[in-house]
Amino acid sequence: MKGSYARTIKRPIVGLFAISLGLLLVSQAIMAFYAWNLFERGTLPSLDRKAITVAISVQAEIVHALDIGIPYDDLVGMEELFSQVLDATQGLAFVALTSPAGEVLHIHGVDRKLLGSMLIESSKVALTRFNEAVETDPSTHIVRQSFDKVPDSITQLAFTDTAIALAHNGQALGVLHVAVDQSFIQDRISEIRLDIGTVLLTSILIALEFLLFVVTLSLLGPARMIGSLLNNIASGDFRHVILAKYREELGCVIERLTTIVNNINASYVEVVNLANKARASTRSAAVVAQIDEILVKIRECGSFPSAGGVTSYRQPRVINIRMLTFLFMFAELLSRPFLPLYVRELVTPLPGISENILIGLPISAFMLMVALSMPIAGGWAGRVGYVKAYTTGAILATIGLLGTGLAFNLWDLILWRSLSGIGYATMFMACQGFTIDNTDEQDRTQGIASFVGAIMLAEICAPAIGGILADRVGYTMVFVFAAVVAMSSSLLAVRIIRFRTSASPYQNCRLRAADFGQLLHNFRFVILILFAAIPTKMLLTGYLIYLVPVYLIELGSSLSEIGRAVMIYGICTMALGPLFARIADRFHCHGLMVGLGGLISGAGLLPVMLWPGIDSVLLGVAAIGIGQAMSISPQLVLVSQVCHDLVQDRGHAIILGIFRLIERIGAALGPVLVGVLSAVYGFAYAMAISGAIAFIASLIFSVAFLALGLRSEDDLNDFPIMESSQ
Numbered sequence: 001m002k003g004s005y006a007r008t009i010k011r012p013i014v015g016l017f018a019i020s021l022g023l024l025l026v027s028q029a030i031m032a033f034y035a036w037n038l039f040e041r042g043t044l045p046s047l048d049r050k051a052i053t054v055a056i057s058v059q060a061e062i063v064h065a066l067d068i069g070i071p072y073d074d075l076v077g078m079e080e081l082f083s084q085v086l087d088a089t090q091g092l093a094f095v096a097l098t099s100p101a102g103e104v105l106h107i108h109g110v111d112r113k114l115l116g117s118m119l120i121e122s123s124k125v126a127l128t129r130f131n132e133a134v135e136t137d138p139s140t141h142i143v144r145q146s147f148d149k150v151p152d153s154i155t156q157l158a159f160t161d162t163a164i165a166l167a168h169n170g171q172a173l174g175v176l177h178v179a180v181d182q183s184f185i186q187d188r189i190s191e192i193r194l195d196i197g198t199v200l201l202t203s204i205l206i207a208l209e210f211l212l213f214v215v216t217l218s219l220l221g222p223a224r225m226i227g228s229l230l231n232n233i234a235s236g237d238f239r240h241v242i243l244a245k246y247r248e249e250l251g252c253v254i255e256r257l258t259t260i261v262n263n264i265n266a267s268y269v270e271v272v273n274l275a276n277k278a279r280a281s282t283r284s285a286a287v288v289a290q291i292d293e294i295l296v297k298i299r300e301c302g303s304f305p306s307a308g309g310v311t312s313y314r315q316p317r318v319i320n321i322r323m324l325t326f327l328f329m330f331a332e333l334l335s336r337p338f339l340p341l342y343v344r345e346l347v348t349p350l351p352g353i354s355e356n357i358l359i360g361l362p363i364s365a366f367m368l369m370v371a372l373s374m375p376i377a378g379g380w381a382g383r384v385g386y387v388k389a390y391t392t393g394a395i396l397a398t399i400g401l402l403g404t405g406l407a408f409n410l411w412d413l414i415l416w417r418s419l420s421g422i423g424y425a426t427m428f429m430a431c432q433g434f435t436i437d438n439t440d441e442q443d444r445t446q447g448i449a450s451f452v453g454a455i456m457l458a459e460i461c462a463p464a465i466g467g468i469l470a471d472r473v474g475y476t477m478v479f480v481f482a483a484v485v486a487m488s489s490s491l492l493a494v495r496i497i498r499f500r501t502s503a504s505p506y507q508n509c510r511l512r513a514a515d516f517g518q519l520l521h522n523f524r525f526v527i528l529i530l531f532a533a534i535p536t537k538m539l540l541t542g543y544l545i546y547l548v549p550v551y552l553i554e555l556g557s558s559l560s561e562i563g564r565a566v567m568i569y570g571i572c573t574m575a576l577g578p579l580f581a582r583i584a585d586r587f588h589c590h591g592l593m594v595g596l597g598g599l600i601s602g603a604g605l606l607p608v609m610l611w612p613g614i615d616s617v618l619l620g621v622a623a624i625g626i627g628q629a630m631s632i633s634p635q636l637v638l639v640s641q642v643c644h645d646l647v648q649d650r651g652h653a654i655i656l657g658i659f660r661l662i663e664r665i666g667a668a669l670g671p672v673l674v675g676v677l678s679a680v681y682g683f684a685y686a687m688a689i690s691g692a693i694a695f696i697a698s699l700i701f702s703v704a705f706l707a708l709g710l711r712s713e714d715d716l717n718d719f720p721i722m723e724s725s726q
Contacts, residue, residue, distance in 0.1 A: 467563020
């Protein structure tokens with residue numbers, strides 16, 4: 001019988017969830033298909049209208065020159081005028097001016113030899129329409145003609161020619177040609193298709209997350225508690241009730257069941273009291289024995305609360321914090337695809353300092369403030385409560401994001417990014433503390449997995465959405481949107497987070513200077529932090545956050561494409577992280593996973609030196625994602641193994657807090673390091689050198705741990721270098 005009621009209640013809710021998800025998928029797919037076709041039908045006419053507008057505008061410029069007395073055959077500066085037109089208008093292949101016979105007189109955008117006789121026919125038709133036209137409106141004698149390729153040429157020049165007769169004082173002098181590049185149209189259609197697909201994927205993931213949150217909070221969570229309570233009642237256990245308040249039908253069911261349990265417990269207490277009175281009023285041993293026998297049989301029939309009273313089932317709490325974690329991570333990661341590009345717009349040259357170094361300073365400032373704030377924010381969140389901590393962090397992050405979007409120069413941008421870093425650290429520690437405080441040994445792993453899953457989901461969705469938005473509404477509006485998301489998360493936190501009376505584990509966690517000294521005397525810990533943790537974090541921030549956006553934009557990628565490239569990292573870590581964690585736990589190969597993950601991350605960046613290009617960059621992003629998926633969880637296990645005695649003495653929170661602090665300081669150094677390397681060697685070589693450094697560091701780590709093993713500090717407890725420094 002155990003669990004049968006829970007399954008009975010859960011089954012229709014799961015079915016409802018599946019139906020809702022199916023409807024969501026179908027509606028999203030229909031909208032994506034509709035948007036896809038709508039854009040494809042509208043792109044070509046839009047570019048045709050743009051070509052007509054350009055042609056009429058250029059025609060007016062030429063007619064003005066003719067009006068002031070410049071002969072048609074002696075027009076000068078046409079190539080410069082055409083160049084300005086092409087620079088100002090995307091999608092045009094070339095602009096040309098021909099004689100009435102179709103001979104090219106002036107052209108810019110393509111070699112005139114490639115065109116040959118291709119413009120003769122459209123020139124004749126345009127002049128014929130002009131001579132036959134009654135109206136003076138130039139748009140009435142416009143000719144369009146498409147060319148799939150240049151005849152007898154290996155060069156593929158596909159274009160649609162818009163030809164308009166050029167006349168002065170009623171006499172046709174020549175023809176103006178404005179050609180739309182068909183490859184540009186196809187590229188735009190392909191890019192929009194990818195954008196639509198990206199939005200479809202991310203919107204489904206986000207909607208699924210919100211659907212899971214609503215269903216769990218409103219239906220599945222209460223249903224589980226009701227099922228557990230029914231199982232207890234059926235088995236005679238009356239020690240638990242549900243004190244949480246819910247509306248409508250669920251609230252009525254919970255109220256009725258709670259009343260039944262309370263009535264049974266009240267009856268039990270009344271029976272016990274009557275039995276005690278009867279025992280006190282009789283002197284017959286036989287009667288007393290009968291009363292005791294009756295009480296024993298009653299207790300055998302069920303379990304009743306002790307003097308402490310009934311206990312209440314907890315409301316589902318981890319799903320609450322998962323949503324809050326996703327929101328603040330989403331707000332911060334929206335700017336990942338373009339942050340260095342935005343910084344570059346605000347940088348003013350400084351004598352003796354490369355622009356590439358200055359670009360990395362706001363990123364490093366954010367990472368440094370995160371590293372320094374987390375130990376303080378963790379203890380403070382435990383003392384003041386998670387609502388206050390989260391909302392304070394959200395307010396700081398909101399101000400920081402708004403300030404970032406409205407920054408005037410590099411230096412106030414550094415200030416705003418630092419403020420965002422403090423807010424980010426505060427929200428992160430509030431969510432992590434809440435997760436630990438509201439789980440026990442049985443469900444803590446599941447709670448942490450849910451917390452990490454929200455982060456990974458934001459890693460996938462936010463960069464892709466941020467890149468698309470930046471491409472269309474600009475950097476500032478993306479930061480404003482991120483600030484709105486951060487502030488909205490604070491309002492949600494006030495509603496769904498509740499205090500607990502038990503003390504938070506952070507309240508008794510106090511960092512001491514001696515803790516750092518003891519850890520730095522641990523030779524294995526130093527190797528782990530110097531040759532595994534710090535290099536991987538430096539690679540993550542230096543490559544993924546800094547180099548990928550600036551190098552891809554240099555290669556001609558759009559912001560949407562950069563967002564999709566960065567998205568690959570989140571997909572790899574989310575898809576492969578749990579798998580690698582299970583493998584490491586099953587075969588006890590945590591050290592191998594850490595070393596192999598670092599080697600893969602570093603090796604993935606080396607090909608860009610030989611084959612610079614977009615494909616090499618994407619390979620590097622995927623390699624870092626795979627490497628991080630392999631090493632993130634095993635690193636934490638290694639810390640516990642190599643610092644076993646200290647963990648037993650000081651607890652996991654202190655030791656892992658110091659480990660996180662040091663590795664995040666390494667993350668702050670990453671953008672500065674790659675900024676220096678790119679200033680000296682260029683972006684491609686900076687990527688390759690960063691990968692080589694990470695590869696060599698991981699190789700040293702692997703050899704060292706292969707020689708030393710994973711024993712906790714014993715024969716090598718003292719680190720000689722640290723001894724000599726003291």
